[in-house]
Amino acid sequence: MSDATTLCDIGLIGLGVMGKNIGLNLADNGYKVAAFDLNEKSVQAIAHQDETERGAQQDARILPVKSLGEMLEKIKKPSIIILSVPAGKPVDIICSQLLELGLQQDDIVVDTGNSLWTDTVEREAGYNGKFVFFSCAVSGGEVGARFGPSLMPSGDKNAWSRLEPVLEAISAKVDPETGLPNARNSYTEALPTGEPCVTYIGPAGAGxxxxxxxxxxxxxxxxxxxxxxxxxxxxxxxxxxxxxxxxxxxxxxxxxxxxxxxxxxxxxxxxxxxxxxxxxxxxxxxxxxxxxxxxxxxxxxxxxxxxxxxxxxxxxxxxxxxxxxxxxxxxxxxxxxxxxxxxxxxxxxxxxxxxxxxxxxxxxxxxxxxxxxxxxxxxxxxxxxxxxxxxxxxxxxxxxxxxxxxxxxxxxxxxxxxxxxxxxxxxxxxxxxxxxxxxxxxxxxxxxxxxxxxxxxxxxxxRNATLPANLLQGQRDFFGAHTFQRVDKPTEETYHLEWSQADRPLVRIQ
Structure with missing residues (x-):
């Protein structure tokens, strides 16, 4: 077991283009990260880049781990785990594996991939009571992930209260008066200040x-x-x-x-x-x-x-x-x-x-x-x-x-x-x-x-107050008796014209 003082703040799963850069962004902002990927070369690559950027004289900010089990051992409890994996089945596979390894009810798993919003709604409901499934959509590409993306989090409000300082720290910043970005384009530059480009969007799926x-x-x-x-x-x-x-x-x-x-x-x-x-x-x-x-x-x-x-x-x-x-x-x-x-x-x-x-x-x-x-x-x-x-x-x-x-x-x-x-x-x-x-x-x-x-x-x-949908409604009523409303009657009333009859009577339907 690791000493509590040496444990990482966050677990990160998935070290592709976005995941690697989110990890380095977290590290820049003072968070120690336990990083895992199925591709061991990706794990070593982020650790090497971390060492290159921080210099050999400073303590490692990113800890490479060889398994999900090791990652869970190396992070603080209750855990915050960030997923940066392809949308769809990979998300559920990893969540199932984490559950088998002992994920707890108050642990948070954050999906940062481009998941379909309805899948996110289903996942939060399905994992409810087992752990907290939370989503945080990310925009900005490789550079945004590295130096400050726009973030769209949604899900459990209590989880948001725990995640808010983390997500605000890594997000892009803007000047509140001009609305212009306070950009950071290199890890050697000072961390930008200003309004963070992250806000709680709403319940599961909204983000x-x-x-x-x-x-x-x-x-x-x-x-x-x-x-x-x-x-x-x-x-x-x-x-x-x-x-x-x-x-x-x-x-x-x-x-x-x-x-x-x-x-x-x-x-x-x-x-x-x-x-x-x-x-x-x-x-x-x-x-x-x-x-x-x-x-x-x-x-x-x-x-x-x-x-x-x-x-x-x-x-x-x-x-x-x-x-x-x-x-x-x-x-x-x-x-x-x-x-x-x-x-x-x-x-x-x-x-x-x-x-x-x-x-x-x-x-x-x-x-x-x-x-x-x-x-x-x-x-x-x-x-x-x-x-x-x-x-x-x-x-x-x-x-x-x-x-x-x-x-x-x-x-x-x-x-x-x-x-x-x-x-x-x-x-x-x-x-x-x-x-x-x-x-x-x-x-x-x-x-x-x-x-x-x-x-x-x-x-x-x-900008047109009258569209040809009036003719369209006439067409629909002619061939399918779909009814129509009248401009000179209350809108809750609907009518049908007996088009094929000689006298063409007008019938009020409701």
Whole structure:
């Protein structure tokens, strides 16, 4: 048995990209970690990196262990164990093994993987009384995990009270006044101060649901940028490095974000082997791990019109049929190339900027609307101002205008839709004309901008007091007697018209 003074504070299982960096982040913040992975090389790698970073003269911050049993022996009781393993069966396999090894009722197991939120709900219920199963969704990728991610914890409130100081310590930090990240990019730098990018989201599953929507917005945001890139490349004839310069200019204003920043970096990079722009060497077939799909499916299930997010998932599906697209390109010719002056190109680049900004606002509005509707269905009390706050740094969709989203929900916690906030309404009014021109230009040029166009259709439908659903309801009643409501009668009353009869009597159903 280990001496209590030498025991580790936390057990860490899973030392892949995310797990290893979470472990080193914990160590930077003063926590001693017992680290385990089925791959012994991964265990030795984190121990070696810990030694390299802290120096041989200082005590080890990360203790490599060879088994789960050894890990349980080396950590303080009641235990805090963090899982960073693939979502699905691996989570349950490890939990079962820990139970067999003597996990106790007051021990906490924290799932930090990209688990489906309904699985998290089932796990908390299934392990209740055996140990405390808690979830903490993580966003920020490798660098975020290492130097400060955005964290979305949910589950037992008592467990949260124990975990709060740990998670606040390792999370990203922002300046509370500006909303800008207080970044830390190296282990040699001082630990950042500011508001931590972590807040208790709610009961089991709520955190993973919010992370799922975050990833859905991420899908949309990435696709929006890609569409602007393709138009500049194909319609305006700009080279990747020229587009990188445009994005860097955009990053100084309303579009400032991590995704714009890294897109410029990608476009500026040459292939080490050929010397060509790396973007021209990368195969145009996009992968996905499911969270965007889950978001789109959930939007359909709860009746939230997350059309931009769903369209971004469809775009990845279209990208996957590369051979078919190549075959189609040989049958159908492209629209004639544009012959524009430099001033006309500059004008269209400005229109693209405005279109991207407006579409981005719609994507975020859809994401928050989806969370609102899901929360109502599940009985969650989500704080949207806090959610926007924790996305200002650390996560993939971090952007300067999340500060504006935070303020919008601080002004009105019950805001029905982000586009109804006075700030965002004025922004849309200001940039809408250019948005329309950009969509028109893309159609004329035959260059697809599906998410930017879908966002405009979403906006036009949302702002329209009367939609053609009245005709649709007439169609449904005609062929299926599905009934309809009337604009001149109470909405709780429904009617059916006997369409096939000569006199067509109107029948009130209820």
């Amino acid at each position: 993973h649901y919010v992370k799922m929507v975050h990833n859905g917005i991420e899908y949309a945001d990435m696709q929006l940028i890609c569409e602007a890139y393709q138009y500049m490349r194909e319609a305006l004839g700009l080279q990747p490095k020229e587009i990188a310069a445009v994005l860097r200019e955009w990053n100084k204003g309303e579009l400032n974000s991590y995704l714009i920043e890294i897109s410029a970096e990608v476009l500026d990079q040459d292939d080490p082997e050929t010397g060509k722009p790396i973007v021209d060497i990368i195969l145009d077939r996009a992968g996905q791990k499911g969270t965007g799909l889950w978001t789109a499916v959930s939007s359909l299930q709860v009746g939230s019109a997350a059309t931009t997010i769903a369209q971004s998932v469809f775009c990845r599906a279209l990208s996957s049929i590369k051979d078919e697209r190549v075959a189609a390109s040989k049958i159908f010719s492209k629209a004639p190339a544009l012959n524009l002056s430099e001033d006309e190109k500059k004008a269209q680049i400005k229109q693209l900027h405005d279109a991207l900004y407006c579409a981005k606002m719609c994507a975020y509005a859809q994401g928050f609307d989806l969370m609102k509707r899901a929360a109502k269905e599940q009985g969650w009390d989500l704080d949207f101002a806090e959610i926007a706050k924790i996305w200002r740094a650390g996560c993939i969709i971090r952007a300067v205008f999340l500060q504006s989203i935070t303020k919008a929900y601080q002004r009105d916690a019950q805001l029905e839709n982000l586009l109804l906030d006075e700030f965002f309404a004025e922004q849309i009014k200001q940039f809408e004309p250019a948005w329309r021109e950009a969509v028109i230009n893309s159609i004329k040029a035959g260059i697809t901008m599906p998410t930017i166009t879908s966002s405009l259709s979403y906006f036009d439908a949302y």
